[in-house]
Amino acid sequence: MRTPPSDHGSSRPAPDVVVVGAGLIGLVTAWRAAQRGLRVSVVAPEPHAAASGVAAGMLTPATEAAFGEEALMRFGIHSRDRYPGFIAELESESGRDAGYRAEGTLQVAFDTDDLARLTELMELQGRLGVKAQRLTGRECRRLEPMLAPSVRGGVLAPEDHSVDPRRLMAALRAAALHRGAELVTDRVTEVVVSGGAALGVRLSGGDRLDAGQVVLAAGTWTPGIGGVPADVLPPLRPVKGQLLRLRTPEGEEPIVTRTVRGLVRGTPVYLVPRADGEIVLGATQEETGYDTRLTVGGVWEVLRDARELVPGVSELEIAETCVGLRPGSPDNEPLLGPTRIPGLHLAVGHFRHGVLLTPATGDAMAEALTGAPLPDHARRFAATRDLGVPA
Amino acid sequence: MRTPPSDHGSSRPAPDVVVVGAGLIGLVTAWRAAQRGLRVSVVAPEPHAAASGVAAGMLTPATEAAFGEEALMRFGIHSRDRYPGFIAELESESGRDAGYRAEGTLQVAFDTDDLARLTELMELQGRLGVKAQRLTGRECRRLEPMLAPSVRGGVLAPEDHSVDPRRLMAALRAAALHRGAELVTDRVTEVVVSGGAALGVRLSGGDRLDAGQVVLAAGTWTPGIGGVPADVLPPLRPVKGQLLRLRTPEGEEPIVTRTVRGLVRGTPVYLVPRADGEIVLGATQEETGYDTRLTVGGVWEVLRDARELVPGVSELEIAETCVGLRPGSPDNEPLLGPTRIPGLHLAVGHFRHGVLLTPATGDAMAEALTGAPLPDHARRFAATRDLGVPA
Numbered sequence: 001m002r003t004p005p006s007d008h009g010s011s012r013p014a015p016d017v018v019v020v021g022a023g024l025i026g027l028v029t030a031w032r033a034a035q036r037g038l039r040v041s042v043v044a045p046e047p048h049a050a051a052s053g054v055a056a057g058m059l060t061p062a063t064e065a066a067f068g069e070e071a072l073m074r075f076g077i078h079s080r081d082r083y084p085g086f087i088a089e090l091e092s093e094s095g096r097d098a099g100y101r102a103e104g105t106l107q108v109a110f111d112t113d114d115l116a117r118l119t120e121l122m123e124l125q126g127r128l129g130v131k132a133q134r135l136t137g138r139e140c141r142r143l144e145p146m147l148a149p150s151v152r153g154g155v156l157a158p159e160d161h162s163v164d165p166r167r168l169m170a171a172l173r174a175a176a177l178h179r180g181a182e183l184v185t186d187r188v189t190e191v192v193v194s195g196g197a198a199l200g201v202r203l204s205g206g207d208r209l210d211a212g213q214v215v216l217a218a219g220t221w222t223p224g225i226g227g228v229p230a231d232v233l234p235p236l237r238p239v240k241g242q243l244l245r246l247r248t249p250e251g252e253e254p255i256v257t258r259t260v261r262g263l264v265r266g267t268p269v270y271l272v273p274r275a276d277g278e279i280v281l282g283a284t285q286e287e288t289g290y291d292t293r294l295t296v297g298g299v300w301e302v303l304r305d306a307r308e309l310v311p312g313v314s315e316l317e318i319a320e321t322c323v324g325l326r327p328g329s330p331d332n333e334p335l336l337g338p339t340r341i342p343g344l345h346l347a348v349g350h351f352r353h354g355v356l357l358t359p360a361t362g363d364a365m366a367e368a369l370t371g372a373p374l375p376d377h378a379r380r381f382a383a384t385r386d387l388g389v390p391a
Numbered sequence: 392m393r394t395p396p397s398d399h400g401s402s403r404p405a406p407d408v409v410v411v412g413a414g415l416i417g418l419v420t421a422w423r424a425a426q427r428g429l430r431v432s433v434v435a436p437e438p439h440a441a442a443s444g445v446a447a448g449m450l451t452p453a454t455e456a457a458f459g460e461e462a463l464m465r466f467g468i469h470s471r472d473r474y475p476g477f478i479a480e481l482e483s484e485s486g487r488d489a490g491y492r493a494e495g496t497l498q499v500a501f502d503t504d505d506l507a508r509l510t511e512l513m514e515l516q517g518r519l520g521v522k523a524q525r526l527t528g529r530e531c532r533r534l535e536p537m538l539a540p541s542v543r544g545g546v547l548a549p550e551d552h553s554v555d556p557r558r559l560m561a562a563l564r565a566a567a568l569h570r571g572a573e574l575v576t577d578r579v580t581e582v583v584v585s586g587g588a589a590l591g592v593r594l595s596g597g598d599r600l601d602a603g604q605v606v607l608a609a610g611t612w613t614p615g616i617g618g619v620p621a622d623v624l625p626p627l628r629p630v631k632g633q634l635l636r637l638r639t640p641e642g643e644e645p646i647v648t649r650t651v652r653g654l655v656r657g658t659p660v661y662l663v664p665r666a667d668g669e670i671v672l673g674a675t676q677e678e679t680g681y682d683t684r685l686t687v688g689g690v691w692e693v694l695r696d697a698r699e700l701v702p703g704v705s706e707l708e709i710a711e712t713c714v715g716l717r718p719g720s721p722d723n724e725p726l727l728g729p730t731r732i733p734g735l736h737l738a739v740g741h742f743r744h745g746v747l748l749t750p751a752t753g754d755a756m757a758e759a760l761t762g763a764p765l766p767d768h769a770r771r772f773a774a775t776r777d778l779g780v781p782a
Contacts (some may be wrong), residue, residue, distance in 0.1 A: 295709065304695075317685060318686065
């Protein structure tokens with residue numbers, strides 16, 4: 001960390017790239033750009049407060065699959081398949097464990113209606129070429145004995161894994177620093193645009209940080225950055241998630257051994273285990289604006305469904321409560337790469353898929369920042385696509 | 392605060408009284424003793440971690456009334472009636488607001504069985520001479536419009552009020568200091584008994600703090616203090632309570648205007664409002680030993696019943712979660728005053744009634760520490776009573 005340079009000269013040359021935001025998307029962009037030899041500065045007011053640190057870290061495009069989202073699911077599957085190589089490279093460069101676990105994901109249905117929805121989902125997964133194995137309730141309980149006797153059936157997605165987003169962020173931070181990126185703890189108030197091109201950013205104290213290219217990667221907080229025309233950055237709506245982190249008592253077996261996603265009377269709930277016995281339990285999806293309050297109703301909903309699915313969860317300790325805001329774009333898909341303003345890029349709108357899409361986003365942004373077109377997989381998510389939003 | 396004196400002399404004379412524990416009971420004992428001209432030291436390892444700081448602060452002997460506990464209820468009613476004068480004196484000596492609120496308490500029943508239990512309770516209250524007014528469901532909702540439509544009826548106890556135990560502790564601390572008491576932040580490992588009499592206490596570092604009299608007032612942690620024969624201090628069992636502190640949004644009316652206690656399918660739940668918009672929501676009663684974990688099951692139970700009783704509570708923010716251990720004696724009644732060991736007193740076992748019994752306990756301990764008999768109201772709770780516990 002260093003004091004940002006003033007307008008009146010700095011001891012360091014201006015960076016090639018300023019990345020605004022130090023969540024997973026900002027950090028992976030910084031790391032990948034630095035690997036390409038670019039001088040990168042990452043600016044964030046509270047680098048450890050990113051919504052990435054709240055996320056559960058499921059890498060489950062197969063169980064996330066929803067109708068009308070096939071293209072996004074394909075991008076998710078591509079990014080998921082990038083994970084093993086991505087993690088190996090990251091752990092090697094950072095010298096840190098990134099918290100990746102490869103035990104697959106079990107999706108289960110609580111009642112007959114939930115099972116019908118799971119059957120539809122499996123058909124969609126089949127069309128997408130996703131590996132998924134249908135299980136009876138009994139087979140589900142054989143895999144996860146703590147599941148409620150009422151669980152009707154499920155689907156095992158043997159290639160859908162999980163990662164600990166907090167460890168992943170720490171590893172990305174270390175890897176980016178290792179590659180020479182710098183982290184600046186400050187708030188970007190605006191993008192400096194002059195003569196139609198982005199020249200850098202303005203920091204909270206009024207100082208300017210010049211750079212050849214600017215990447216906006218501040219998740220749901222991105223629209224608060226000034227200087228960006230409305231037709232360049234579409235509206236991002238915050239989708240609030242409330243979740244809990246539970247602690248397994250010393251010496252006891254974890255209550256689930258792999259990610260378990262459930263549909264309980266139509267409401268999704270999940271339990272994601274970590275190596276240290278932590279279980280992440282979530283999550284609400286609430287469109288209540290920039291509201292980060294932990295609420296009675298939100299916590300109750302998550303606890304109610306988790307207890308139905310895995311009754312033994314009642315005995316576990318609540319170690320932490322968390323609230324995060326997912327950044328939803330108008331079409332729920334990310335916005336990647338250059339905008340119509342030369343030098344200004346977006347890496348936003350990852351909604352519920354930020355952790356999953358981290359490797360693929362890093363690849364795409366590295367191409368964009370070195371002047372190459374977006375990779376095929378990412379092209380559909382170009383920041384310049386027509387979203388039907390009036391300018 | 393000061394460094395405790397060593398065995399080899401201190402710049403200060405040994406206190407007349409050492410009080411072990413800095414919760415409400417320890418502090419009120421210290422204040423009252425100091426008012427009588429005694430030099431008092433209060434010793435606690437974490438003076439702000441007392442279970443008193445978790446308590447909701449209901450002064451509701453009438454709604455707490457239970458069969459077989461009439462004598463304790465009479466002591467509670469006596470202590471409740473002492474509150475206005477006690478608060479006036481305390482606020483005057485401490486110069487602090489002690490957080491007393493005199494709006495009465497509404498007890499409501501959720502279903503027909505709950506209403507039957509409430510009717511029995513009212514009969515008991517009648518026998519105890521407690522003011523209580525029977526209300527229909529409609530009358531309850533007129534008083535508290537946010538109550539669920541399903542509330543069947545209730546009882547208004549117009550003289551059962553509430554106090555904020557955190558403010559009360561701060562005021563007692565200030566008043567005790569004002570009267571010359573000193574607070575020592577340390578852990579007492581044992582009572583020093585020699586020649587059959589208590590001579591002081593031993594502190595964590597091994598130093599001795601001599602005193603003419605010792606009062607054990609460390610709640611559920613008291614049995615951890617060494618040097619006390621088993622027949623002097625009966626077993627105290629921790630009864631865990633999990634509760635939540637909710638926040639009313641800026642500018643909104645609080646969801647309840649007075650203490651509301653409910654029976655929801657046989658389970659008690661309460662909402663206690665504070666002047667600053669905080670609502671205390673509780674509480675579980677769990678006999679799980681020295682376990683201070685916040686659990687899924689505990690939080691879920693409290694939220695479930697609160698939502699049934701006052702559905703609008705769902706919208707409120709959870710500002711804080713708390714766990715405390717109530718000290719339950721073998722007969723659920725407090726143990727006050729001298730033991731068979733000269734110089735050693737108890738002020739423990741207040742169970743669910745510590746806040747309520749604070750004024751009366753202060754009175755009783757001041758008498759005991761000045762060599763007088765316990766006041767009539769307190770005599771039944773003498774520490775030397777036969778509890779049928781084998782020595």
